[in-house]
Every structure is written in structure tokens, then in C-alpha cells.
Amino acid sequence: MSSSTSSSDSATPSRDARRWRRFAWTFALALAVLLAGLTGGLVLLDPYDTGRFTLLSARGVAEGPPWQVNASRARDQRFDSVVVGNSRMQMLEPERLDRLTGRRFVNLSVLRSGPLEEQPVFETFLRHHRAPRAAVIGVDELWCRPQQKRGSQFPYWLYSASNQEYLHGLVRYQAVEQMMRRLSALYGGAEMARPDGYWDYTTVYLGKTGAQAKQDAMKSSASRPVDTDNPDRVFPAMTILGDMLAALPASTQTVLAWPPTHINFQPQPHSLAEAVLNQCKAQIRDIASRHPNVTFLDWGGDRPVNRDPANFHDEIHFRKNLAGQFADAIGAVLAAKLTR
Numbered sequence: 001m002s003s004s005t006s007s008s009d010s011a012t013p014s015r016d017a018r019r020w021r022r023f024a025w026t027f028a029l030a031l032a033v034l035l036a037g038l039t040g041g042l043v044l045l046d047p048y049d050t051g052r053f054t055l056l057s058a059r060g061v062a063e064g065p066p067w068q069v070n071a072s073r074a075r076d077q078r079f080d081s082v083v084v085g086n087s088r089m090q091m092l093e094p095e096r097l098d099r100l101t102g103r104r105f106v107n108l109s110v111l112r113s114g115p116l117e118e119q120p121v122f123e124t125f126l127r128h129h130r131a132p133r134a135a136v137i138g139v140d141e142l143w144c145r146p147q148q149k150r151g152s153q154f155p156y157w158l159y160s161a162s163n164q165e166y167l168h169g170l171v172r173y174q175a176v177e178q179m180m181r182r183l184s185a186l187y188g189g190a191e192m193a194r195p196d197g198y199w200d201y202t203t204v205y206l207g208k209t210g211a212q213a214k215q216d217a218m219k220s221s222a223s224r225p226v227d228t229d230n231p232d233r234v235f236p237a238m239t240i241l242g243d244m245l246a247a248l249p250a251s252t253q254t255v256l257a258w259p260p261t262h263i264n265f266q267p268q269p270h271s272l273a274e275a276v277l278n279q280c281k282a283q284i285r286d287i288a289s290r291h292p293n294v295t296f297l298d299w300g301g302d303r304p305v306n307r308d309p310a311n312f313h314d315e316i317h318f319r320k321n322l323a324g325q326f327a328d329a330i331g332a333v334l335a336a337k338l339t340r
Helices: 002-045 066-073 094-101 115-128 163-170 173-187 202-206 211-219 237-246 272-289 320-338
Strands: 081-084 105-107 134-138 253-258 294-298
Touching: 002 163, 002 173, 066 115, 081 094, 081 115, 094 105, 094 320, 115 134, 115 237, 237 272, 253 272, 253 320, 272 294, 294 320
Parallel strands: 081 105, 081 134, 134 253, 253 294
Antiparallel strands: none
């Protein structure tokens, strides 16, 4: 009796262990199949419309932030020319540039971006447009920093030329959400993103808390910057700019466009800050001079439009009326190049 009971008790843990092992293997296999299916679905349904590996012939994505939508816009063959930059360039209207130049522009500006983000977006456009007719590259104080650091939110993997890096970055919950939004936009009637990338953010700025305070501050004679974070006058982003221009064919007409900023944002005359900024601009101008079809257009500095607060939402973001004037100046440069 004692021997039988002992044998039965020892067999029970053994059977339980086998059951748990089978459950663990089954769960792991199911999880692997689910993950493989999810990954395959993401790859084939192409949430960001990159054109890699997809089975979908439909084009376009749902409305969303520029970093998310521009991977689709960058490969759109309806466009032969491009604008890249940060939020300061976002207000340049492609249709206005089209009328002025006879090109077809797409605006691939990305909010809160700098040279390290704008370069991969630009390169993505070039992978799909080997010989663009025109390019407008926004340059500003961010290009004059002593160090360039990657942003924490920008999806570098989405614009990578490496399929391996792209696939590694694609497997994430945000991509699943984007896949559902894209399917909803393509087949469910949700709003599609504007193909040419134009975004008039006037209503966003006017609705911000403190908008009036910023207007009042620009109306005052506030002290202008005198110090700099770059006393050694090193500009590593100039290498990035040189690489971007080197990637363009000689036939591409290019404008390096320095956008307008309110006078209160600009350095005090004869200060160290002004000297550093002028040296940075001199380097941009020198890089442009090495390419026959590249022009540096500087709309910074002390000019009447930069002293009028009515032209700005804040010290660095200009309103639609000034955006139109800036676009006209860019268009005039490109149109003049056409007639040479």
C-alpha cells in the first residue's frame, strides 16, 4: 500500500511537468506564428506607403504628422521638385512655386527637425527621383550649431536606404496603428493626407495659449541675443549640406533658402553671436558657390518685413502673407535660372 501510494505521487509531478512543457511550447509557437503573421502583414500592407515589398497598388496614406506621411510623398512621381526643411519651411506652398517655375513641387518639411533629419528625407526623395528639376533646402540657425544630435521622435529607420533597418524598425505598435489608419483612408473613407505636403498651420498658432503674449513681445524692443553656444565657430552640418548637394545631378536648380525671422530673434549688431552667425552664413555661401546651379537666398537679417510683428506667429514662424513673399523670391531665383 505504501509503495503504490509513493509511485502514484511521483508520477503526478512528472505528468504536470510534461503538460506545462507542452503548454509552453504551444504558447511560444502560437506567439511566433502571430508575430510572423503580424510582421508579414505590416510588410505587405506597407503602413507608410514606402513602396517596399507591398502588395497594395493603391497609393497614399491617412492624414498625419509630416514625419509619418513624407515617406509616401517622397516617392510620388507626380512631383519633380522638392522643398525640405523644418517647420519654418512648412508654410511654403507648392502650388505657388509650381505657378512661378513650371515645376511640380512637394513639400517634405518635418516639424522639429534639423540637418540630421532633413538629410534622410531628402535622400529618400532622390532615390525615387534621380534627376529632380529643382530643390529648395531650408537652412537656418540649426545648421550653425557646434554639434548635431539626433532627435528622439524622428523615425530614421523609415527613411533608411537599408531594407534590413527598415524591417527592424517596422515591427512596432505604432506601425500597426498606422496600418489601420491607412486601410481606413484607402477603403473606409477616412481623410487622406494632402499629396503635396502643404500645411497652413495658421489656425494652430492662433489657437495656442500665449499667442497674444508672443505678439506683444515682438512689439517691444526686447534685447537681442549677444552670446553664442558656438564660440569655437565649428559647423559640422556644413558636411551634411555638402553631401546633400553632391547627391544632386548638375542639372538640378537649387536654392539654399534662409527663412525670415523676427528682428528680436536675430543677434545684436557687432556682438559675438552676430559674428558667429555671419561666419556660418559665409560657409553656406561658399558651399553654394562651388555648384553652378546653387543659389544661397538669405531672407534673415534686418529687413522691413522682419520688423513687422504682423508677419509672424512667433519670432521664428512667419505667417502666410510673408510665406507668399518668401516663396515668390525663391520662385524668382528658379525662374531666372530657367531663362539662362
